[in-house]
Amino acid sequence: MATEHDSVELVGDELVGNVARAALFAALMGASAYVSFPNPLSPIPVTMQVLVVFLAGIFLGPVWGGASMVLYLVAGSLGAPVFAGGSAGFGALVGPTGGYLLAYPVAAVVTGAVVHNGVTLGDYRVSTVRLVGAMVAGTAVIYALGTIGFALVQGIGLGAAFWVASAAFIPAEAFKIAAAVGIVRSDAIAAN
Template identity: 85%
Template sequence: MATDHESVELVGDELVGNVARAALFAALMGASAYVSFPNPLSPIPVTLQVLVVFLAGIFLGPVWGGASMVLYLVAGALGAPVFAGGSAGFGALVGPTAGYLWSYPIAAAVVGLIVHGGLELGSHRVSTVRLVGAMVAGTAVIYTLGVVGFAYVQNVGLGVAFWTAAAAFIPAEAFKIAAAVGIVRSDAIAAE
């Protein structure tokens, strides 16, 4: 007795791959929070998280790059110790660095939009100028929300918040932008 079986695909391979990549970047984001250095100009430490935000937007595009950062925020809010210094819980999402945290999905989406020129993940080679411009725009999003959030939570003026929560980090952000360009270019060379 022969039986015929029909195969039904419940979830497409592309969706599974995108979710897996988003989860990988969310995990990488959590791991990068543990790499932190004191900043002598600010009470906020320097982490590698912004580098991961850049890379999520570049490699995953605006939709899945942003989704990976949302997944990261949800994991941290639910208690996974993935925020700076291993902190966790909803309190981090309303504390002095909350503006930075909330900015990550938006910044990853902005970087992805600029790099890929739209919502779809492109496979074209992007100029270094466009790549750097995308990361500068992403940094502007992060700093804007970070400064406003810091000023609100710490009850300080925007000027004080800017110097404490943005200007003190410009050298570190320049390094992260350079590192991201190096990673992207080395990936492009390896793919050829």
């Protein structure tokens, strides 16, 4: 006896794929927090997290890149040890590095929006100038919110906070931008 079954798609394949990629980048973000180096010019360590922020915006676009960073922040604030040095909890979001953490979703959105020319996911294989410009814009967001957060928590002026919380990281950010360009270009070559 043959029976006929109708299938119902509850969640589309595209949504499932986007959520999975966002979760993957959130996990990569958490892992990158463990790669940290002391910065002799700042009490804040250098991590590889900003590189992941760039890549999330570039590869996932502004919407899903930002969503991946929000997922990362939710996991960390709920106790997953995914913040710099394995720290966790809501206190990290209001501590000296809280401004950076809160800037990550915004920076991923900005980076992705510049690369993809809006909120719709497009081709990330853009000119190097546009790619670098997108990451510089994302870095500016991170530096602005990171500096403000650091100044508020430490009780110092914005000028003093800028030197410790932003300017001290410029060489590291230049390296991360170069690394991201290399990753994107190598992926573009592999895709062709």
